[in-house]
Amino acid sequence: MNANPHDAYAADYDQQVEAYGSHVTDVLFGLCYEFIEPGQRLLDAGIGTGLSAQLFARAGLAIYGMDFSPAMLALCCDKGLAVYLQQHDIRQQPWPYPVGAFDHLVCCGVLHFVADLQAIFAEARRVLAKGGLFAFSTRVPTTLTADRSGYERHTTGGFEIFSHRPAYLEGLLARHCFAPCKSQKCFVGDDLFLAWVVAA
Numbered sequence: 001m002n003a004n005p006h007d008a009y010a011a012d013y014d015q016q017v018e019a020y021g022s023h024v025t026d027v028l029f030g031l032c033y034e035f036i037e038p039g040q041r042l043l044d045a046g047i048g049t050g051l052s053a054q055l056f057a058r059a060g061l062a063i064y065g066m067d068f069s070p071a072m073l074a075l076c077c078d079k080g081l082a083v084y085l086q087q088h089d090i091r092q093q094p095w096p097y098p099v100g101a102f103d104h105l106v107c108c109g110v111l112h113f114v115a116d117l118q119a120i121f122a123e124a125r126r127v128l129a130k131g132g133l134f135a136f137s138t139r140v141p142t143t144l145t146a147d148r149s150g151y152e153r154h155t156t157g158g159f160e161i162f163s164h165r166p167a168y169l170e171g172l173l174a175r176h177c178f179a180p181c182k183s184q185k186c187f188v189g190d191d192l193f194l195a196w197v198v199a200a
Contacts, residue, residue, distance in 0.1 A: 024108055103128075118172065
């Protein structure tokens with residue numbers, strides 16, 4: 001995954017999401033709503049154009065975002081949603097934030113571009129305050145056959161896509177001491193995704 005392909009469609013991204021009938025961002029916000037409070041600090045890891053942060057910003061949370069696409073960040077900046085935006089690839093550790101810096105963390109529409117999620121879950125746990133929410137989405141595999149990889153891999157639109165198996169994800173959550181709170185299946189076009197909310 002490199003920044004250039006994502007930069008290329010950044011200007012049309014919001015319209016593409018609408019055309020797909022994708023409401024994963026709304027689902028994640030709804031699952032989180034009872035746990036969030038105005039003034040809390042939320043990190044959006046892979047903030048893109050800011051779609052997944054919009055409702056949290058309207059609810060009064062202070063939004064911080066990182067993304068590796070300069071074009072996406074520029075569009076997000078124009079929306080005036082965030083307190084601070086930073087260019088950073090979430091696969092690169094450590095993330096540029098101190099331990100326990102955020103009350104909550106959102107990672108929507110990102111993890112299906114990454115094969116191995118181990119380091120991302122470790123960093124999510126590190127930057128979250130105790131009890132903070134980690135809300136994220138994953139693509140549901142078409143088969144549930146177990147294998148050592150923990151995911152299905154395919155290519156669409158020039159991108160490698162990874163559909164992570166439930167057992168793999170549940171193992172990561174246990175390893176990094178996340179407690180499951182809520183989950184909800186939802187569609188993006190014809191693809192089935194799972195919205196997760198877990199607590200640090």
